[in-house]
Amino acid sequence: MTNPTAETFGYPRTKVAETASWLVLVRPKQPTFGSLVLVCKESVEAFSQLSPAAFADLKTATEGVERMLGKVVAYEKINYLMLMMVDKDVHFHVIPRYAGTREHEGRVFADAGWPAVPALGSTVDLDLDAAERLARTLSQVWSAA
Numbered sequence: 001m002t003n004p005t006a007e008t009f010g011y012p013r014t015k016v017a018e019t020a021s022w023l024v025l026v027r028p029k030q031p032t033f034g035s036l037v038l039v040c041k042e043s044v045e046a047f048s049q050l051s052p053a054a055f056a057d058l059k060t061a062t063e064g065v066e067r068m069l070g071k072v073v074a075y076e077k078i079n080y081l082m083l084m085m086v087d088k089d090v091h092f093h094v095i096p097r098y099a100g101t102r103e104h105e106g107r108v109f110a111d112a113g114w115p116a117v118p119a120l121g122s123t124v125d126l127d128l129d130a131a132e133r134l135a136r137t138l139s140q141v142w143s144a145a
Contacts, residue, residue, distance in 0.1 A: 005089035006039045013132040016068070017142045021054035022061040024142075026135045027093060029123040033102035033109035034073040034138070036065060036094040038080070045088045068142045069096045079118055093120075105130065 002011055002023075009025045017024040021042060027035040038061055042054055050058075062080075069075055075096035082092050095118045102109045113119035126134065 003039065003041070003043060003089045005037075005087040005091050006041075008087050009037045009039070010128055010131055011039075013128055014135045016135050016138040017064060019057050019061045019064070021051075021057040024061065024065060026126070026131045026138065028126045028128070028131045030109060030126060031113070031118050031120050031123050032073075032075075032096050032098065032111045033104055033124075034069050034075070034096045036069075038062075038065065038092040038094055040090040042090070044090050045084070047082065047090055050090060064142060065094055068138055069094075071141050072138060073098065073102060081118070095120075104134065 006023050006025065010028055011023060011025055014026040015023060016026060021040060023039045023041060025037045025039060027037045040050060040054055042051060044050055066078060073096045075098050077097040079095040079097060080092045081095065084091065097114060098111050099114050107124055109124050112122035
């Protein structure tokens with residue numbers, strides 16, 4: 001199942017993992033390495049409209065996200081931002097936070113906002129092919145965990 005928000009973020013090519021109620025996607029504009037979008041598969045535009053099953057499954061999704069990003073990014077903190085100003089379906093921007101930089105495929109990813117709020121305007125922009133490659137890498141770690 002998909003929705004316009006998932007498609008905006010490159011679904012299905014950016015898909016890392018899927019739970020019963022949530023899609024885990026690579027965020028093509030990466031404010032930090034490993035930034036994701038966690039998109040609810042239900043057709044709801046308000047957090048309070050999620051079904052009890054989706055709320056319960058959010059625990060499964062976040063545990064998987066944190067386990068995977070811990071291994072790949074070695075983040076120090078993690079931010080879940082529910083912005084939903086442009087993309088209306090319930091979703092979170094997942095921003096792993098760290099001091100210093102991370103490198104992937106010859107690109108350097110700094111956390112420009114560290115240690116304060118994430119600098120969402122300072123990103124490494126991945127084209128769809130690069131986002132898909134990162135999604136495959138993260139998916140392998142998700143599956144192995």
